[in-house]
Structure formats: structure tokens, C-alpha cells
Amino acid sequence: MHVPDGFFNAATSVGAGVFTAGTLGVSLRKAANDLTDRLTPMAGLVSAFVFALQMLNFPVASGTSGHLLGGALAAVLVGPWTACLCIAVVLLVQGLLFADGGLTAYGLNVLLIGIVPAFVGWGVFRTVRSVAPATKATVVAASGIAAFVSVPVAAAVFAVLYGIGGAVDLSFGTVLGAMVGVHVLVGIGEALITAAVISAVVGVRPDLVYGAQDLTPELELRPSTTTGAA
């Protein structure tokens, strides 16, 4: 899903870049509230792990592959705001050193691979969890469903953006159908990988899964608050 340079006109690339910059700015402030002593090293790990998983292209149809986007996975593990920053770091390393994802398309790529999957995934995850019993099994299932939905939605956002400012004048419906069609298949892989990772983590350390913190009510020792009020 990495967009190369030249797929979009300058206005659309800049527009997406501005939107992404703003979202990452908000993410920095929101993440500051989420990043505890435990979540901080986890966020580093999630970034590195998503980099590794994005290298693992799996076949989805004849002559076509897909790889994890990772936005939904990251959102479940470290929360959606920190997740956006994780994916932004992954894409920065990929764009600067690995020639993957155009530098002028950096904002588009953070949007399509990070922001959209993270927030769509988080929304689906929270919705499924709200109607399911609070168990490890439902956390795993909800993460898989969230991951599955996040990929075709990101593909649809690509199609919308391409309709706005793609370099080639194509029918919106054609691009939408083609992108969503193949990315429904990629989404199945995304769901399986995401569910497998969440299952492994929630099995050994549910307290390290942002989206499953309610499963392990915290008995945290805090310094006594003799000074200051709430």
C-alpha cells in the first residue's frame, strides 16, 4: 500500500501532508498522556515489530501479495494516538533508508497505513468489545475483526484521494472497486496476523495490551500524595 512519488498531484500530496502533520501533532500531545513507564518501551517495540511484519508479504491472489499495515495492531497494543506515531516512525525509516514509500507521499502514506487503520481499527475494536464479554478471547477476536475492516477502508480512502488528485484521470468507481476488492483479501491476512500477535501478548502479559487493560485491574503502588490536590 506504500504510495510512491508521482501517483498524486502536488496539491493532494501537500494537503494530505498538512492533515497528517496536524494529526501527528495532536498525537504527540495525546500520546504524552498515554505513555506510562510500561507503554513507552512497548511503543518502541511495536514500531520495530510492525517494521518486521511489513516485510512479510503473503500471497493473496494470482500474482498479487499483501503485507500487514499494522495500524490496527498498533492501536490495540498501545492506543490509537501512539499507534499513529509508531507507524510514522516505520514509514520514516522505510522512506529514508529503504526507498519504500515516496518522500513526497510521506503524508499520504502515514494517513493510509497509520492514521486511517489505527482509528478505524480502534473504533471497530471498541465497538466489538462493548457488546462482547470482557475476556481474552473476545479481545483477540475484536482485534482480528478490527484489523480486517481497517484494510479495505484504507483502500477506499486511497480511491477517494485518487479521485480527488490522482495523476491519471480514472473513474472513481473503477479504482474503488479494484482497490477494495484486492484489499479485502489483504485484510484477511491482516486479521490473522493481528489476532495471532494479540493472542500471544494477551496470553502472557494482558497488562501490556492497551486495549485490554480492563482485564487486569491495576493494583499499582503510587507515591503517597501528601502534597497537591487533584
Added chain:
Amino acid sequence: MRANVKLFVVAGLLVGLALALLVSPFASSSPDGLEKVAAEEGFDGTSREHDTADSPLADYGVEGVDDERVGTGLAGVIGVLLTFGIGLGLFAAVRALRPGDRSPASSASSA
């Protein structure tokens, strides 16, 4: 507890490194979903060569390593470690911006 988080992160990092080193060389090399659609719908022609196409790690290889699988695995290891380092640095810095939490001794104030 905190030591256990470190243990978990180190273990997770080792799994990530193993995936990058040992599994990624065998990943599918077919075009991904977007590349395929772009080719089929005829909008792949507008893509430009990447600005960092000359990078020694371009396209997930290592310049000078001729064996493609070895190169991919090594590039993956380098990428995982760099991403971890940059991510950890960023998140530690962001965490330091956390309001009302600058020193452990006076962490009582909350916003």
C-alpha cells in the same frame, strides 16, 4: 514489574529480529495490492524513481551483499533495530513531556 516489561520488550524484539532475518527472505515478491491495481488500471506509469533509490539499503537489500536472501535478512535486521532505536528515543522524549510527571518525587499534581 518494570524489569518484566524490559524482559518482554527484549523477547519481543528478538522475535521481530528473527522474523526479519529468517522469514522475510522467503516472503512473496509479487506486487502488492496497490502495485497490482496500479498496473491493471494503468496508473503505475506516473511513479517516479525513489529519491533514496541509491541508499545502501534500497529495496530491502544491503549494498555489497550479493546473495539476495542474505541481503534481505540483514536489511531487515538493520531496519528493525533502527526503528526500535528511533521509536524508543521518540517515545521517551514524548513521555518526558507528560504533564505533571516530571519528577517522581512531586508527581502529585495532575492536570
